[in-house]
Amino acid sequence: MIDINLLRTHLQDVVTSLKTRGFVFDNQFFLEIESKRKNIQIKTQEVQQERNSLSKEIGILKSKGEDASQTLEKVAQISSLSKQLESDLNEVQELLTNYLLQIPNLPHSSVPVGSDEKSNVIVKTEGKIKSYDFPVMDHVDIGELIGLDFEVSTKISGSRFSLMKGDLARLHRAIGQFMLDMHTENHGYTECYTPYLVNDQSLLGTGQLPKFGDDLFMTKKSDNENLYLIPTSEVPLTNTVRDLIISEDDLPIKLTAHTPCFRSEAGSYGKDTRGMIRQHQFDKVEMVQITKPEDSYKALEEMLGHAENILNELELPYQVVTLSSGDMGFGAAKTYDIEVWLPSQNQYREISSISNCESFQARRLKARYKNHDGKNELVHTLNGSGLAVGRTMVAILENNQDKNGNVHIPRVLQKYMAGKEIIYSKK
C-alpha cells in the first residue's frame, strides 16, 4: 500500500509514476471520496464529542440524585445522528482503503521506464556458455532417461506437476540443501521452517490479496475460514514481522527457507506447457530481509550477490536484468531478475527475482521499528529467490549433458550425492 499522505500532497507525481507501470489512477474518484471522507469524519467527531460530554453530565446528575430527563432527551437525538454518521464514515473509509489496496507500488527512480519486458535492461552477463558438438536435448528428454516421469504425475495430479525418481530426485534434494547451506553458512541468513498454508491476512500483507486470489490454491479450514497454499515462502517469512515494533538493534533481519510453492498459474495457459519450467508445485529457496529504510537498497544489491553466488558455484551461465516499470510485480519498487542459460531454448530464462518493496508491504503488515528518535517507523522489506530449485535443476540437466545423455553433477553438489559425479542415462 502506498502512503495516503503522498496522495494528498503529491497526487500528480503519484499518478505520473503509476502510469509508467501501466496503472491508471482514478483521480476523480480519489479526490471525491477523500473530500467526502474528510467532511464526514470532522462532523462525526464533533457529534461524538458532544454526545460524550452530555453522557458524562448524565452520569454526574444521576450520582447526585438529580433529574436528568432533559439531558437524556437531548442526547438521544444526537446519539442516533452519531450512529448514522459513524456508519457513513465506515463505508467511505472502506471504499478508500479498498481502492488503496489495489494500487501497485511506485517504481524507484533508478527503474527503467517501459511497458513490458522489452524495456528491461541487462546489467551483466556472467559465465561461459558451452558449445556442444552434438544435438542438445531439452530437460524433458534428458530427464526421461534418468527418472523424470510426467506420465505418472499427470495420472496422479494432472498437468503441471512432476514426479522424479532415483538419482534425479536426489539431485533435486541436493540443490535445495546446497542453497540453504550457502545462505545460512556464508550469507548470514537464519533458516526457517514455515507453514505452507497461510491465512488471508498474511496474503493481504504481502500483496497477493485482494487482487491476485486467482493465482492461489485455496483450502477450506472451516465454514468461515479459508487457508491458502503459499505461492512463495516470501509470504510466511515476511509475515513474521507483521504487527511488530522491532528494536533497531535487531535489524536487519535475514531469513531463508526452502519450501514448496503452489501457483494456479491461472493466466498462463499455453505458456511453457512442456516440462518443469512452469508448474503448479515447485520448490524454492527464498531469502527475505527486513531492513531500516536507509539500508534497503544496499540490501538489494547484497541479495543479488547472494543469488549470484549460487549460480557461480554451480557454474551456470546467467545474466542479470533490471525489470522495467511495466514488468515489475505489484509490490516491488525495484526488481532484478536473474536469468539462467538454457541451451535447448538458446536463451536465458528467469531463475530468480529479487525485489525491494520499500515500505509497501510494511504498511500493510504494520511492521515497524523504533528509530533512534524513539519514533515508530515502517521498515523496508525485500525478498528474492535464491533460487528456484526446479528451474535450477532444469539448467543443470541441460547445461551439463554430454553426448550420451549423461548429466555431470556440479562439483559443489557432489558431497550431497554421496560423491557421485555423473548421473548415467539409460540411453
Added chain:
RNA sequence: GGAAGGGUGGAUGAGUGGUUUAAAUCGCACGCCUGGAAAGCGUGUUCAGGUUUUAUGGCCUGACGCGGGUUCGAAUCCCGCCCCUUCCGCCA
C-alpha cells in the same frame, strides 16, 4: 471434535454500566540528591487517525483479542468468531 478457564498500555495485573482521564507494582527515560553510584524523592512513559500550527505543541475522535448488538453512556451486559491454557477424544 467435547468440557472448563482465560485474552486489559513494554511486563505483571486491578477493574461487573456513569468523575476510568484504565488503578497499582515492575521496567524504562529524565531531573533532584551524591565526589560518583545505589537507595530515596519527583516528573514522564501506548498506538492509529482527524484538525490546527512555521514548529515544539494544542484540541478532538477511536482502540481493553476480532466483529456485531443493547444503552443517553460499554473494558464491564448480550450474540458470533479467533487465539491461548488445562483435561478428554483422535492422531504422526
